[in-house]
Structures are given as structure tokens and as C-alpha cells.
Amino acid sequence: MTLTEDPTTTADGPAKEVGNARLRKEDARLITGKTTWTDNMVLPGMLHMAFLRSPVAHATISHLDVSAAKDRPNVVAVYTGQDFKDEQGTIPCAWPVTPDMVNPGHPSIAVDTVNHVGEAVAIVVARTRTAAVDAVEAIDVDYENLPVVLDMEEAVKDGADLVHASTSSNTSYHFVFDAGEAGTGSDTDAAFRDAEVTVSRRFVQQRLIPAFMEPRSAVVGVQGDNYTLWSATQIPHILRVMGALTTGIPEHKLRVVAPDVGGGFGGKLQVCPEEILALLVARRLGKPVKWTETRSESLMTAHHGRDQIQYIDVAAKKDGTVTGLRVRLLADMGAYLRLITPGVPALGAFMFPGIYKFPAYRFECDGVFTNKVPTDAYRGAGRPEATFAIERIMDELAVELDMDPMELRRKNWISAEEFPFTTVAGLEYDSGDYEQATQAALELLGYDELRAEQKRRRESGDPVQLGIGISTFTEMCGLAPSRVLGSLSFGAGGWEQASIRMLPTGKVEVVTGSTPHGQGHETAWSQIVADELGVPFEDVEVLHGDTAISSRGLDTYGSRSLVVGGTAVVKAAEKVVAKARKIAAHLLEASEDDLEFSGGKFSVKGTPGAGLGIQEIALAIFAAHDYPEGIEPSIDAEAAFDPVNFSFPHGTHLCAMEVDTETGFVTIRKYASVDDIGTIVNPIIVEGQMHGGLAQGIAQALYEEAIYDADGNLTTGTFVDYLLPSAADLPTFHTGNTVHAATSNPLGAKGVGEAGCIASTPAVVNAALDAVRHLGVTDIRMPLTPERVWRAIHQGGDGGDRAAEGSNAYGGARTTESGIEEAAQ
């Protein structure tokens, strides 16, 4: 890729900013830390909060005495659940996926019982952070243990121990999508009855931790009965509404600010208990407070992701034509329902058919309570799980039919001329060409040479075997058409808001409701506006993340920002131009119809030379000495955009994997992907999103797993045991694009934030299996630890459970009252 900073001018007029590989204008301050992260905030008289957290997974609090902590130096107050039980409400769940979904409520701080390790039990408020942390150790607490529920397959059995005594079972909901009943497909039972071949598998989506770089942090400022909550959140707008509803602070008295935020990956798409408690404590004391989590606290208490057991059946004809798909999920909710906990697996329901023309499809999902921290959104949210299952079982079906896995896919995928295509799940895929992306990916990988090498290694019995894995995926992004969200019982719409302010000097402020947390909105939005208004890229400033500045918005998740928020910016810009046109016509003494707008300038058709720049008009209307009667003296504008459909990025990901059969160690030899994400606004940002997404998707396949021991302690309580790869562990990514514009937005953009994460995981696992399938291996559980791969090769099975003991490096870190206890030595 060529990095260019200066757009070139072509004979057809000024070069377009959209498509230009601009370096990100926000990066200098983000990378050097020269910005105000939430934890940098210091308010006069600010107090600090620290939490006593439960060291046990399920218990009643039999004794809790905070008096000694209150006597510690610099401690201002110590609170327990009893202090807030009447005003803390419940952490909101905005996605009741079924009318009879059971939601036992989610207190921000435990009152009588604790339901997962790490749940808040007491809050120390002190003048310094150190004093608060020290005083936590002085709290006297006893627990009476209750049976711990951890295993979903056990938890759903009759007579199982219950997480919540108030419920009759551990099943929160049973969600069904049946294409036959919905009228989008034929009868699934009949499809399986008549099938020539069926393949059934049980796949495990391990529990993951979002592991954003900046830990969560919240600061609450108090001005009379007005409150400002600064938070490292993805969703200041939603947090404002939900925070107001939960605490009873009137919405117009609550301002929420997300300053620069260091990553989220869905992990900050939440109304966190600690945010609510910070508001409650600040209101109780009338003083500003701050809470910033430690990394161990983050791993233990911020919501986790994935954690599904997937039972998937596919029916097919002997020639490989697929005839039916049946999916049953157990989805681990954890102990409580947070903002969209139940909706994540339900969102996946629509993606299991992938790119294939299944005539029949049925999906069922049980949301199951366990004594673990709640799950919720994590990059891809439902779609990686679905993509993994379908792409894994297509390989299994290919093996069963003795077909080439790519040929099987090709036989069943939607062909380019069939777009727009309505799937068996009822979605209308907008555009694409799976064959084209696949051909490009095969060339990028050097598929034929690697297949030849694979054959040589097999024949020579090389201890290092080679495999190639395929993932031909699509996803739904650009959340979302509000009416569709309504039909899915989601608690909000999917529109987005933008406004444009034309300043007197001609500079432009763009206010977006789509709050970034590292994506590069400021650069991309500037490029869009530069093109729409014909102003220099440098003249555009993008404002975001503060509900007092950006009053309406629905924030950033689900690869929605460019598709929905970027489109809102386009719409607002169109309004600005339309308003400016009237003034230009007036000042140029011409008819509006005779004006053309190009390169930021209105000119009169057929009259070369005469013209007026939009930046000049901004000054003219600021002065407002001379403008038409009957219009307002402003060319500022705002717009809201509600998409009519999702957009559907797709692509072909190929992974070549070396497996050391002596040790089980797997090494990615080469990774190639060709993605169709519609029109590309900024190739560098796209490349960055792809790399990050690939890293996270590969990490699910190879490295990451949140492990609880038999008592419900989080074994992977530090980054020693919760393993994240670095650049040193990942291969060079060979990426490419095909471009089929999205049809549901004027930019033609499809969204790229999650694509790499969704697509890559099954490609990696399929590759490892392809390398060792001739040795009798049919499945390996994720992550593919060397031990699991070795056991699968040499002992059969899927590699099995890992030991639940953490590694002993520097003593090992385990959960306890202060967060940590010494591992058994």
C-alpha cells in the first residue's frame, strides 16, 4: 500500500478525499498520550472509590462490618449494598429477546447474596486512591457458600442448583427462529427426514475477555443538582438515558462525556455497575468521585464475551447441495443480564446460514445463568459464533462427502447475479461476489503451491504438517434499521445523528452522535465532509462524545459508525449546501437553478470566473448583512439517518497452518484475506481495522480463554494467564479488497470494524484440522493450545479441558477479598 498525504488534482476537478489514504489526524495525541483520558481527570475536592469484591462465586453475605475501614486514614465513607438497596435500581437490560424472558435483576452492589466472583460488596470512598485501596483490606466480611453453578449443560437439567433462588430454572429465555414458521424457508424437520447426508457437531465457543487497552474509568462531577459523568465508555448517549432511568437523576440534569477512549471491542458497550455507583456516591456525598479499575479488576468484573455451546446439524444431498440447517445453542449469560446480554446470541441467529442457500433453517437458543461475570457484546457479537459454526461444519460436511471444501462452498453459495438475495433467515443481502473475492484470496495465498507442499509433507511423514483453512463469510453490520431492531425487541433504534456548523472563518465543525473509541472517526468524517463541502481536510474538526455537545446519538458498535453515522454526516452536509445555495444565488444575483456546486464553490453555469466559495458564504451569513428574505441567517444543518437495511460485508479468508506434531505447537505460515466492505473511505483505517480484527479472531482460535476453576474463581486473572498475542506472535497479513457498494447508504460503505474478527477464527481452526485430519483428528477445542493439539493427535478427542490451575509465574494471581490471593505454592 502506498501512503499518501496529499491528494492529487485530476483534470476532472479536485481529487476526492474519500478513498485517500490519509494518516489519522487523531493519532498523534492518542499515541503520545497527549490527551485527557478519563483517569487523567482531576476535579477540585475529588474523592476516590475502591471496591471490596466477592472472593466467592455464590454465597449469602452472613456478616459485613465496615467500621474498621471507616476509621482508616483519609477515608470519607464506606458503603455496602444495604446503603443503596432502595435507590440503586437494576442495571438495565435493553434487549428482552422473548416476552417471557426471566430477568432476576442486576444490583450494582450486592445486597444479600453474591452471584459471581468479583461482584461489588462494599465501596470505600477516600481522599486518595491509595487510602481507599488500603481501607478495603480492613473490611470484615463472612460468606455462607451456596452451590456454585458453572457448567451450562448441567445447569439446564431438571433439579439443577439455581443461580437465582427467585427463579424456577437457570434458563432465562428460549429464543426460536424457524424459517418455516417465519415464511422465509421450508420445514426443517422435513429437510432432515429426507436428507441423504447429515452431519452433526458440538462446538464450544470459549469465554473471552474483551481486554481493551484503557481500563474502565469513571469520574462524576457535581454542580448543585446537575451531574457530569466522564467515562471511558463506547456509549455516552445510551449511558445518559440509562443512567438517568436507573438512578432517578433527571435526564436533563445528567451530562455524560466520553473523552478519548482507549478501545472497547464491545466491552465498553455497557452500563457498568461502577458507573451507576459512582453517580450514587457522588449524589450521596455531594462531592466529585473517581473510580478507575485495575487490570485484574477489569478481567474479573468487566463483562466477558462469547461462551456458547453450539449443537449444529447440516443436511445435504450426496452431490453436496445443502438442504437444511439446525442450530441449538446454550448461551452463558453469566450471573446477570446486562445491557444486551441476551441479545448477543439472538443476533447471531440470522447469520448461521452464512453465504449459503439453505432452503430450511431452524435456530433455538437457551440463555443460561451461571455464577460467572455476565457476558455481553464482544467484537462481532453473535456473528463470530455463527460464522465459526457454519464454516467449521461446511468443512466437516466436505470431509463426510469426500469433496473439496472450496468446491462444496462454491456449489452452495449465492452467486453474484443473485444479489440482492433474501436468505432463509429473512435478511436481504445487498451486494457482493463471493467467487471474485475467493479467486483473489487464492492467488494472494499461493494456494496451489501450498497444497503441493502439504502433499509432500504428508507423503514424507514430516513431523511438521501443513494445512489450509477456509472461511468464506458474510456478516450483517451497520446496526441498524430502527424498525428491524424494534421487531427484535431491542430497546432502542438504530439511527444516527450528525450536525455541521460553519464557522465565520470558514472552518467546519462536524458533530457526530457516533462516539469513537479509537476507530478514526475524526479522519474519516473529515474526508467525507471535505468532499461534500469542498473544503480542505484540515479545515474540518470533528466533535463527539459529550452529550452537551452532541445531544443525539447512538454511539459506536456493530460496525455502524461509517455506514450509519457517516451517512448522517453526508445528509447534514447536503443540507448545508442546500442552505448555502440560496445565499449564493442571492449574492451572485443568479437563479438557484443556474448554480452549480463543485470544489467548494458555487458558480453560475456558463459564466466562468464568477463564483462564491462556501467558506466565504459562512462569513457572509455570520455577518448577515445581506441575505435573502424569509430564510434563517445560518447555513448550519443537522440530519438523522435511519438505514433501510443492514449492509453485508463478505470475504474469503485463507489460513495456511503448520502443526508440529511432536509438540502440538501451531504456527500460521501465511494468512490471506480478501474482503468486500463496499466503498472504502480511508484505506489505512480499513487496513488497521482488518489487522486488529484478524489479531482478535486469530487470538480466539489460538490464545484466549477465560477459565474458571471448580469453585468459580477466575483462573485467568492476569495477562500472565489470559493470553493475548503481540505482533511478534502473528504473521504478516496479506489483505485485499473487492468493492461492491452497499445499496443501503449513499457512501456505499459496508462496515469493517468486525469483519476480520468474525472471519478469521474458523479459517485458523479449519487450517489446523486440515493439517492433522489424516492423523485421525476431527476437532480441537479453542483455543488450540499446544497441549490440546498434541493430545488430539496422540490421544484422540478434541484436546479436552485445560487444567484450571493458573501458571505459577511470579506466584500466580487468584481472586480474593482484595482481588487477589496467593496461589497454592
Add this chain to the structure above:
Amino acid sequence: MIPASFAYARPTSVDEALQAIAAGGEDVKIMAGGQSLIPVMRLRLAAPETVVDLTRVTELRGVREDGDSLVIGAMTTHSDILRDPLIAQYGKLIAEATETVADPAVRHRGTFGGALAHADPAGDLPAVALALDAEFVIAGPGGARRSVPASAFFVDYLTTALEEGELLVEVRVPKLGEGWGVRYEKFNRVAQAWSIVAVAAAVRREGSTIAEARIGLTNMGSTPLRATATEQALVGADVSLETVTAAAAQAAEGTEPSSDLNAQADYRQHLARVLTGRAVRAAAGL
């Protein structure tokens, strides 16, 4: 996480350090590079009364020759080791293992002596020191010095022969010159992680025969271990794939490794055999 409060001393000489340790109260922790101690304190796994920081004790930093030995000051950082010409010439096994320690930032502050005194069985340098029969020079209260062989230095998990009030001053290792081949074979899942298992091998060939073999095992028990059976099988053997493989098959004899999420004990023993084979083959030039 924030450590519990502690008193802090920053001496500039070994004598001052010994005095600070003596005066530090019941629970004194000596901090070399701090790359293990600080995380442990931040997690409140350790809450020492006093931390004695050795970073300004410059006399403890550096590598020198003494006859057939290299003498490595306890405060020599990992980066110092990697840049040192004497190490490059006579301490290749140490250099190979040091290169695999964590990441450049950790290697910049972490020290040779600190890594050994911490005695983490998953750490890379203890097995190397054991394989080399290093001598640990220890200063006691008042300045008296004693020397402890590596075989007696590593006592248990995170436990060494260092007594209260004592300070590791320097480590003497034999020069490995002509005829010696070395390999540190480390097995971990990501580049920055501790060893799941690692093998430190040094082999001296005389023609087509193995004259000496030193093999240390990392993370195969609560202390670093020698693969004694393999060493014995190798000495006097022909340099061949068959003899090395047969000898490596005995590498896990007598080990009782732990089971954790990275590896259960039987798999660790398997790894020890495979990695020993690879390390010895490389060291012997096969």
C-alpha cells in the same frame, strides 16, 4: 493495583545495602530490576516492610574474567548481558536464554542476579545457571562472603539458599570456549510469556564423540533441574541422531512438574524429552 505502603532505601554500595537490609525490619525485600517484585507487590501478593533498591549499587554491575571463569555482577541487566563481549565469547548459553526473557523493556531493567535470586522455576536463567554449575557469591551481614554452588542454591519454589540479611553479589560461571556448542530451547505460547518448559543444553564434542554434556530443565519442578540421566547417556556417546534421541528419552526421569492451564504434568514431561532432543542436537551440531 497499588502496593501496600513500604519503607524504601536506595544504597549506593554493597556495604550500604547490607546495612539497609539489616536495618529494614522484619520483612525486607531486595529489589534488583523489580520486574518480578513490583508486579507481586502491586498484586499485594507481597507487602514488604522495606524495599532495598539496588539500582545505584554500581559495583554490582558488569561482567569480568577471572581465569577460567566469567564473573557476572548480580545487577548486570539482561540488556548488558546481551551486549557484553565476554558473554558473546564465553557465555553463549546465557546469551541465548537471556534473549528469550520477556521483552526489551523488561530486559532493560531486569537483572541477571535478580532473576536467579527470585528463583522462579519458569524463569529462564536458573536452569542455565544450574547447567553451568554456577557458583553464587553471597555477602552476609557485616560483609563476610560465602560461595554456594548452583546445586545447593535453588532450594524450592521461589526459595534459595540466601539467608535473611544476605545479598547475592555475583555469579561465577565457567567459560565455555572452543569445542562447546549450546542451545536454549524454549517452549511458550507467545513471545513474551514464561517458559512452559525449556531446556538449556551445552555439549562439548571431541571429534565424533560427546565429551561433556550439561542439560538444565526449566519449569519441570519447583526448582530448576539437571537432566542427569540424559547427560550420563550422552557422555562418551557417538554424535548421532540415534544416540541423542535415545538419551533425550530419559530427560524427564525423576521430574515432578506441575499441572496448570498451559500444560499438565504428563505433557510437560513429553515436552522435556522432545525439547532436550532438539537442544542437544543443535548444541552438538547435528
